[in-house]
Amino acid sequence: MDKRITLKEAVDMIKDGSVIMVGGFLACGTPDKLIDALVSKGVKDLTLICNDTGTPERGVGKLVVTKQFKTIYATHIGTNKETGRQMMAGETEVHLVPQGTLAEQIRAAGYGLGGFLTATGVGTEVEKGKQVLEVDGKTYLLEKPMKADFALVYADVADTKGNLVYRGSTRNFNPMMAAAADVTIVEARKVVPVGEIDANDVVVPGAFVNYIVEEGA
């Protein structure tokens, strides 16, 4: 099955109020074409799950500037002053999450786990409202899985079945997010026929992927 769709078909699926998770770390490994199309479409009241909010000019930061998020879950917002301003002004609900915890919450959702125990955040504000458990004398927080309606992920090369290959540090949150949403849309720099990617080199199995948008197409 060829999973390719057009950019328009991809963003048509995303409605006001959708929960989206977007790959990338300071916009490196972010599906830029999908972000630009969401800016053009003007969908509102989205919930974002992303490592950071990029910059006002790059990555998901563009959608912050256009005020398309109602709620944001991120580990770091310091590179986009507009996110901080909206948070302080009470315009956008921002939840700050430790980076390893966010990565694992997404992984847990995609991998069928009910949550996990981590020592990260014990004794800090992150602990508030969470179950604290002691296991073999060590204190942990119970962190729950985090899933989304849509995962918008980037890949360097995809085959038409959605098997994905990465380059450099673009991988970051993309592989876990691909598994953790009802619908996963990949933006690939290049799409190749099945068989062109060596099965040994695949980072994300196509089983996690629903649709592919080719960057140049």
Place this chain on the structure above:
Amino acid sequence: MMDKQQTQEFIAKRVAQELKDGNVVNLGIGLPTLVANFIPADKSVDFQSENGFIGLGSVPAEGKEDMNIVNAGGSCVTILPGGVFFDSATSFGIIRGGHVDVTVLGALQVAENGDIANYMIPGKMVPGMGGAMDLLSGAKKVIVAMEHTAKGNPKLLKKCNLPLTAVKAVDMIITEMGVIEVTPEGFTLVERNPEYTVEQIQEATEATLHVAPNLKEMVV
């Protein structure tokens, strides 16, 4: 007196001495990043970048940048031979799982029991914790590299009053004044920059400074 840049380089050089051959090390943004410039040629240290690789190399020459290889601050860097790329779940498995030997971070405040605050000033600066909470809870050794005071105000306190990044996490603090270890007794001064007396260092420190019996001179 050292100027700001000299002070930062002095601290970074002393931190570099703490790193051992074969260590996997994560450097925070700002002053800690400078540490990479002072690793002696006879030591091999692997730098971990929490956005997804080990083998962080230097900044590429102009025109040679690869936009697919950036550090945790978003700047273009390089990867060294023997390096490896991975996803964020693996990256934090490496961090939480105790596979990072040393993490070097800055701080706003450190308390004598090892508590650290370095990610927010309520109502003023709320950038988020990024990977700092995981690094503090998972790395085998935590070194705080920072200037001893902030505009003359002590940062080494009896108790932090800013929101904590981690509880009882800091092992060592390296400043332009000296090297301080966090011990069951509290802060212990183990090395002193000869430019300062013990009294001057105590004056710049809110908590009681215990002086190690074998107090050494800080040499970089």
